[in-house]
Amino acid sequence: MPRDGKLVRISLVTAAAAAVAGVAVFTAGTASAKSSSASVGGAGSTFVAPLLSKWQGPVQQQLGLQLNYNPVGSGGGVSAITNKQVDFGASDAPLSQFNPSCSSCVQIPWALAATGVMYNLPGLANINMTGSVLAQIYMGKITRWNAPAIKKLNKQKSLPNTPITVVHRSDSSGTTYNFTDYLSHVSHAWKSKVGTGSAVSWPTGEGEKGSSGVAGAVRSTAGAVGYADVYYGLHNHFGLFKMKNRSGNFVRVRAKAILSAAALDTHPAKDGSLSIVNPPKSKKYANAYPICTYTYVDVQKHSANAANIKKLLRWAITKGQKYGPAIMFEPLPKSVVTFDKKQIRKIHS
Amino acid sequence: MTSLDVSTDAARRPFPGRRARLGDLLLQGSAGIAALGALVLVGLIVWKVIEGARLSISTFGLSFVWDVAWDPVRLQFGAGSFLFGTVVTSISALILATPIALGIALFLSELAPRGIRGPVTALVETLAAIPSVVIGLWGLLVLAPILRDDVNPALHSVLGFIPLFGPAGTYGSNVFTAIVVLTIMILPIIASISRELFLSVPGELKEGALGLGTTRWEMIRGVFFPYSRGGVAAAMILGLGRAIGEAIAVALVIGDGLGIHVNLFDLGQTIGGKIALNYQGASSGLETSSLIYLALILLVFSIIVNIVAQLVVRRSARRLGQAG
Numbered sequence: 017m018p019r020d021g022k023l024v025r026i027s028l029v030t031a032a033a034a035a036v037a038g039v040a041v042f043t044a045g046t047a048s049a050k051s052s053s054a055s056v057g058g059a060g061s062t063f064v065a066p067l068l069s070k071w072q073g074p075v076q077q078q079l080g081l082q083l084n085y086n087p088v089g090s091g092g093g094v095s096a097i098t099n100k101q102v103d104f105g106a107s108d109a110p111l112s113q114f115n116p117s118c119s120s121c122v123q124i125p126w127a128l129a130a131t132g133v134m135y136n137l138p139g140l141a142n143i144n145m146t147g148s149v150l151a152q153i154y155m156g157k158i159t160r161w162n163a164p165a166i167k168k169l170n171k172q173k174s175l176p177n178t179p180i181t182v183v184h185r186s187d188s189s190g191t192t193y194n195f196t197d198y199l200s201h202v203s204h205a206w207k208s209k210v211g212t213g214s215a216v217s218w219p220t221g222e223g224e225k226g227s228s229g230v231a232g233a234v235r236s237t238a239g240a241v242g243y244a245d246v247y248y249g250l251h252n253h254f255g256l257f258k259m260k261n262r263s264g265n266f267v268r269v270r271a272k273a274i275l276s277a278a279a280l281d282t283h284p285a286k287d288g289s290l291s292i293v294n295p296p297k298s299k300k301y302a303n304a305y306p307i308c309t310y311t312y313v314d315v316q317k318h319s320a321n322a323a324n325i326k327k328l329l330r331w332a333i334t335k336g337q338k339y340g341p342a343i344m345f346e347p348l349p350k351s352v353v354t355f356d357k358k359q360i361r362k363i364h365s
Numbered sequence: 366m367t368s369l370d371v372s373t374d375a376a377r378r379p380f381p382g383r384r385a386r387l388g389d390l391l392l393q394g395s396a397g398i399a400a401l402g403a404l405v406l407v408g409l410i411v412w413k414v415i416e417g418a419r420l421s422i423s424t425f426g427l428s429f430v431w432d433v434a435w436d437p438v439r440l441q442f443g444a445g446s447f448l449f450g451t452v453v454t455s456i457s458a459l460i461l462a463t464p465i466a467l468g469i470a471l472f473l474s475e476l477a478p479r480g481i482r483g484p485v486t487a488l489v490e491t492l493a494a495i496p497s498v499v500i501g502l503w504g505l506l507v508l509a510p511i512l513r514d515d516v517n518p519a520l521h522s523v524l525g526f527i528p529l530f531g532p533a534g535t536y537g538s539n540v541f542t543a544i545v546v547l548t549i550m551i552l553p554i555i556a557s558i559s560r561e562l563f564l565s566v567p568g569e570l571k572e573g574a575l576g577l578g579t580t581r582w583e584m585i586r587g588v589f590f591p592y593s594r595g596g597v598a599a600a601m602i603l604g605l606g607r608a609i610g611e612a613i614a615v616a617l618v619i620g621d622g623l624g625i626h627v628n629l630f631d632l633g634q635t636i637g638g639k640i641a642l643n644y645q646g647a648s649s650g651l652e653t654s655s656l657i658y659l660a661l662i663l664l665v666f667s668i669i670v671n672i673v674a675q676l677v678v679r680r681s682a683r684r685l686g687q688a689g
Contacts, residue, residue, distance in 0.1 A: 088645045089645045089646035090646060091645060091646035091647050091648050092645035092646060095647075109648070113648060114648050114649070115648070115649045115650060116650050179535050181535040181536065186616065186620075186621035186642050187642040187643060187645075187646060188437075188642075188643050188645070188646020188647065188648065189646065210438070211438035211439070212438065213437050213438040213648060214437075214646055214648050215437045215643055215646065215648070215652075216436070216437065216438050217434070217435060217436035217437070217438065217439075217441075217623065218621075218623075222536040222537070222538050222539075222620040222621070222622075222632060223538075223620055223621025223622070223632070223634075223642075224505070224538065224617075224620075224621075225616060225617055225642060229505065229617065232505055232506055233505070233509075233537060233538065236506070236509070236510045236537060237510075237513075237535060237536075237537060239535065240535075
């Protein structure tokens, strides 16, 4: 009976595949959940994942700690730390954005970075952009590159009649939180119709999974716009908009521009959150890039692994910061480090 | 997700009229436990899914099923867009894949020169083993630009009078791309099962038909198709099940759009895709619960499809007086 033999074979293959997948999921889960004496495990933001993977080596050498990190997304990180499945959760959106949230956690800003807006127009570098025009593009109000609103910002360039293809993240993401937070700050229409969140109801545009999905779509579509963390955009040689800040300057996203924006809010609120998007008009912020963000680590105040967690965090906000600039994470301002040290002292076993 | 019911009365009572021995009892017991395990597992899954969806069910009620909004900021959730996307992509993929798969199966079982049957069969079955995330990535990076730049505009200019083939936009990821990716994924399932079915057509029937002076096509139509109708229907159901449940490959190429659009070149989303993309990052309890509500709808939908399919298979089997 060849027919029956075939069916059995197919189901055996399926069963084997399911078993392998199950084992993989199980081990991935326990790897991050386990907290033996010499390791610290976390989960969360994909935005901060490159920095954590840079930290793994030095943390092992300098602190003798094994750092495990599972980049499942900010929401997943917050829910993992809320349910005490990990030693720390990493999130780009502040804890107050989550419901249910972790009321027994301390929130510590531990990295500073920015979101870049990529575009695909061959031969046209450094296009100028304002927040309000960007919001109109993402609302589907401006649909061609030679629209008067864009032309006005780029008088010396000849913009093509190419349609603008809007690309955004389809999965929930801290980058989306930063981006929509900025658009809500610069556009009333955006704030009232769409709002701020790690996933929103997009008025237009193609959704892609992850920074790599967005970049892939932007790369293959002439006239596309998309957003991703700055390092991703620079590293992959995308054209990035020069964003106009409230002091009236078009700013290329560089270390100095991020640090200048960070000066806006150097004293975290009681819950540890900071907001540095769209700094006001001032000489101090003349060169600030307007789409910058802090990203946070959330830790349970009571934890059996407290000693190792504290060791890791103290290192992360001081020595760890010097591994950031190579991948466009800028060092924390002094006052934030001071605040963080106070927060870390609240953790105990 | 689909079971093929080929048991008969004789198969249910393997040793009629004989006293059960210890070995038989053990066999019966362990097989029974295995079957019971599957039942318990399904029960646990259903229970857990209903429990997880409770918050969303009590907030939105039954209108969740057809509501097309999905707004995590304003906490408005509905399954309408995704249910529509699931139905359209899976059924279209089945319609596209079935004739091609039957062609492949006929070629490999009947028409191809002996020497190339083995290698081509192996290749078709390899296609079934490619992980869905790999097919999804290939769809996004290779297939989507080709469809968008060359195929979709051509389809629109020839078939544009049918609303399904509306203006081809600038989006590489769209419902049509997802349909093509799903077609590629279910093709080998239908093809390889159908090939086995065609191989099992008794030689006497074939020779009899040819002996009556039929052409090859008449023999295929008159002998192959009636003989294997039930089995091909079952193979199609397996393929449909795969298409309905597929999450990650679709999520990568469908463009994550809301609403109900007739134009296949528009953005869309399926239930599986939505859950895969947003479950880990959900920022509120209600969003998580609504995603689980989506899972419940998917579960109910696939059970309905499964039951309908079983009826179809059984009916065509009865008409032929045999199973398979």
